[in-house]
Structure formats: C-alpha cells, structure tokens
Amino acid sequence: MRVALFLTCVNDTLYPDTGRAVVKLLTRLGVEVDFPQAQTCCGQAHYNTGYRHDAEPLARRFAEVFRDYEAIVTPSGSCGAMVRELYPRMGERARSEGRGDTLTRTLAPVVPKTYELTEFLTDVLGVTDVGAYYPHRVTYHPTCHGLRSLGLGNRPLRLLQAVRGLELVRLPGADECCGFGGTFSVKNPDVSTAMGVDKVRNAASTGAEVLCAADNSCLMHIGGTMTRLGTGMRPVHIAEILASTEEDPAV
C-alpha cells in the first residue's frame, strides 16, 4: 500500500520526532510510507481565522501533491478534519460565489482518502495492538477536532490500552477543549490560558507522567502551560508512544 505522510507544517517545523515516530510505526506495520517533499500546509489557520480565499491555493496545492496516493495519513486531528470536513465546504462556498465546480472537483479526490493516524491504524490496517511498549503512567486528552469533527471515538484509547507496560488513567473533563484553538490562543489569550490551566490541573490530578494526545498543536499549548506551572508532566504525541518498542523505546 502506497501511503503518503501528511505531516503538517507544525510537526515538520517543531515536532520532527512525531514524524519520525509515524514513519517508524507504519514501516513496522508493513506500510510503505512516502513523504512528498512538495507538501506544506493544509490551510487550516487561514481558513479558521477568516482568510478562506488565502486558504484556497493551499488546499489546491495539497490536492495536487497528494492526489495519486492510495491513502494520506496525518498525525493531526485538526488538519485531518480540515481536509475531510472543510475542503468540501470550501468547494461549496466557491460554487455559491459563482465560481463553479472547479475547486470542488480539484479537492474531491483527496477528501475520502485522508486519515488521521489512529483512524488509519484501526480502520484501514485493522490493528489495535501495534506491538508497542511504553512503561509509563499516561492520561489521554481527546482533541476537539479529532473528537467532534472526525468522530475518532475510542480509537486512540483502544490503541493505548494495547500498549504493553502502559498504565492508562482517565483524564477528568477529558472532552473539554484545552483552549488552544489556533489563532484563538493569541486573540483571546486570557480565556485560552485559563482553559489550558484547567486542563493541566485536571491532568496533574491523575498522577500521570505523560499527557498524550493526537495533535501536537494542542500539545504545544498544553505543554507550554505545563512548564509554566511546573507540573513535571510531559506532553507526548500518541505516535511516539505507539512507535516505542522494548528494543527501541521512546524516552
């Protein structure tokens, strides 16, 4: 199966470890992973901040870069939701502006074959035990777009439960937003920070060493709050946990 890794601009720039973990994990599961070098950004930040027309060239670029792959896998719930939920909507909006079906037709091929990582593992590869080993106490935060836009449900939890050595503890108020929200985090810094602090306090109350999520942009906000509050907890992307094995453990 020829699979493209859509790493996302945030991961590419700030979290290459997550990218390496996805490659390692998928390769271990027998998937041939390619990283198309022409990829950049899905346009989510532009779209969600109100710059839909600036997001369009990025969406078109995404579709051109990834068009020929069988599946596109991304370790980000929100970027996955951008493609799956919002690309079709962008096409609709272009149509309603009298610009015809061109955008819809350009974007359509990539929409159904874009998968968030945990979804790809459970639904396409059909695995929940990926052979991982991670001897830590972990709590899981379901990020909003993964939870409510993509409907990931308990897929990430099922994957984590199958990890050897991992002690999974329930996060109180798990379904509540961490307060990142893209540009919301800087446009409404007081509310965003207050939400982050509550999320981190809930996480700290579990006694876990690691807060795991499937989206590094949320983890950037949560992690930045953790170090500011001095909780001693670490934010870790789920890919890094699932990639970790006894022979080659993640730190």
Place this chain on the structure above:
Amino acid sequence: MSTTYLGMPALPAPGDRAFPSFPQAAHAAVRDTTLRGNLRHATHTIRAKRAKAVAEVSDWAQLREAGRRIKDHTLRHLDRYLVQVEEAVTAAGGTVHWAANAAEANRIVADLVKATGEREVVKVKSMATQEIGLNEALQAEGIRAYETDLAELIVQLGKDRPSHILVPAIHRNRGEIRDIFRSEMSAWGRPAPEGLTDTPAELAEAARLHLREKFLRAKVGISGANFVVAETGTLVVVESEGNGRMCLTLPETLISVVGIEKIVPTWRDLEVFLQTLPRSSTAERMNPYTSMWTGTTDGDGPSTFHLVLLDNGRTDTLADQVGRQALRCIRCSACLNVCPVYERAGGHAYGSVYPGPIGAILSPQLRGTATDIDASLPYASSLCGACYEVCPVAIDIPEVLVHLRERVAEGGTATRGGNKVVLRPAKGHAAERAAMRAARWAFTHPGALAAGQRLASRTRRFHPRALPGPGRAWSAGRDLPAVPAEPFRDWWQRTRGGKDEAK
C-alpha cells in the same frame, strides 16, 4: 447604516463603540474568582443534567433533525407564515403590530400601555423584550415594568445585566442573592422578610411574597413567546416557575413581543420542540408550565391581546446563506452551558443579551460587525464544537463563526437594513492579514519554507522561551516550544526516510 439594539441596559447608547472588545471584557472576568466559581458550578451542573435528560430519548437525533428541518422550512417561507399568523391572530380577536426595529417596537408597546391608563406592567421572562431594552424605554415614559421570573427579578433588583439566556443571574450565588433581596426589595414593593437566609426555599418564598402583590394588582402583562403556531395563531410560552402563567392570565391587557423567527407552521411541528426545548434548557423531561393562548376568549384571561412582531435585524440575517441558520435558535442555552469560553469569560463579556456561542453568531448578524465588540465576537471561540454537538436544532455554530470571521477579516457583502452593502475589512486586522499573506506565500513556495525552517533550527540557541511585544499574547501564560535541531523534511532527505539512519 442603521444600528440594531440588543438591549444592554447598563451600557451607553445603542451601538455605542465604547463597549470593549470581547478579549478586553473577558480579561477582568477571567480573574474574578467568585464569578468563575459561580459559573463553573452552575454550567457543569446543568451540563451533566442535560446530558442525562437527552440520553433518555432514543430518537433524539431524529428529533434534532426534524427541528432543524421545520425551522429551515419556516424560514424559507416566512413571508407566507407571517401573513398566516396575522390573519389567524386577528380572526381570534387579537391585534397584530409590525416593528422593524427596537425603537418601533418600544414605541408601539409604550403607546399601548399608555392607552390603558396604567403606569405599571408585569413581565414574563422574554428575550425579545430584553433585546429591545423595553424596560428602559417604558421607564422613560413613566411606566414601571416588573420582572417576575426569579432570575430576572434578581437582575432587576440588583441593577445588573443578564448574563445567561435561561438563567440571567447565573453569575450570582445564593449569598449575593440574599444581599440583593435584603437591600433592594423594599424600593420595589414588599420588602424581604426579616432574617432572610440564603437557603433556596427561603429565597424563593421571599420572591413569591414580593411578586404576589404585583400579580394581583397588574392590569397589563407583557410577554414574549417561545413559539407561534401559524395555523391557529396560537402563542406558546414554556416556563418552570408559574410566574408566566400569572402574567398571561390575570391582567386585562396582554402585549406579546415576538421575533418573527419564532413561528412554527402547525401543532404537529410544535410537538417536536416541546420535547427538545425543556430537555436542552432545564434538563426537564417536560417543563412544569406550558401556556397557550389564541387571541382572546370572553371571560377567560386578558380581554385585550396585542402581538408585536419584531424584525430588529432578523430579515438581514435571513438574507445570508450561511448565517441564517442562527435564526433556528429556540433560546435553550445548551450551547452556553457547554461552552468553555462562556464558562470562563462570563455572559457580560459578550456585550449583548445573547451571550455564549449563539450570541457570538447572533449579535454580529443582528447588529452588524461595525463595533469593536461585534467584530471581536466571531473570534470568541476555540471552535471546539461542543455547542454544535448539543444544539437541538443543529445550528453549526463553528461554521457560522468562521463565516463571520471572514466577513470581519476580508470584508464582503452583507445585508443591512434590507439593503445589500459591501463591507470593508475591519480595522485592526492589517498586521494579521499581512502575516496570513506571507504564510500563504511561504506555503506555496516549499523552497522558501524549508529555508525558513532551517534558519529557525540553526538559530535555536538564541530563541527566547518567552516573547516580547505582541508575542506576549502567547507567552504571558505559556512557554514557547523549543525548535528542533532540524526540521523533519531535512531529516527525511538526509536519511532517505530513515533508511540511512543507524538503527
């Protein structure tokens, strides 16, 4: 451009630019620990109850979809249904008035009250009359309007502003309410009983005694309506306390101010909302009091009935393809109760009687996006989607928020006062727009992007953990992430996707 008033009594003149933007207003609220505690307790309690009440209904998804369709159909044919309502209400002995905006509606109601010769009115809790600032308008005409809903009474006695659609005094705790009753009730009528404590039963009894004399004396009642059934011209008010029933039946004259989007075509349609509204708002399976009236009936209830149909920006909102779904709203407040932003910023920060997620999409449509507060409301959300999930009429609030952000950031066409207007991008977005354009350029030139990433990686030893200037928006509360030694794409190229990397 005309401005639409959404009733913020304690504020300067309608449309006044002085109301701070949402982030500014939220700044203080976030630090108010009493307020945060009150809101957290109240919203989490009702949130959990609602989830339980909704989970009991096996066909909730279908009811939600039916509600969405009924509302969309009605809005699509609103011209027809409005005329049907006017005909049916008139035939049943009522009088129908049309108000294009708040000022017209207030004028109509004040004139109707004055024509009765009365100087005081009792009020049923109503968002429409809050929206138009009716109490203040009546006061200016020498008419006293008494709120009779318990929470509205607390707000009125406290010279306060409502901060929630269903529970306008949600920002108050029991101790604060006791203090307000003790110090303010005597100025309005029967004083609070001696030695009043903050137990719910005693507070409720104090309100009951205070209100009872007003119910028995009032000759004019004023209400809104949750629904108007077009086929018979029947108005419907659902409530929990019974004060509404008093106001709707005891006075001689009843005046109802109702937004034009409150119509449902038939009684069959009403059945859907009588199931979804109470469970979504108060988490009750059925609300205790449902009052319905059709015009007037000899010897039963008010002998004179006036219906004031209110536009106040609704037709402009209806003209917008994406934004019009906000008019499906049945004012249940479920979106407020699950909203993490509302929970921390409080209702007052929204600068409108419609706070929370629904307010963030209603106010900038009803009033336009010209003021600081209205231009900032579409951004008062992390787009977490909890509001959409609980909305009983499936308003995709995040979709509308993003649509309105576009109107603020990019400008474009909108309808104001019935006319198509071309809006310029809001001021204060120039730097952001430039940044977005620059990012778009970099993201369409991967070579430049890679060069930028490399530069960031190589200079990483010099990066601060916190940013000065505008960057403080991030780093006042959070540390910055450390930039890695090399971006992923360089690693991929260097190691051929990890193949050349030592195991």
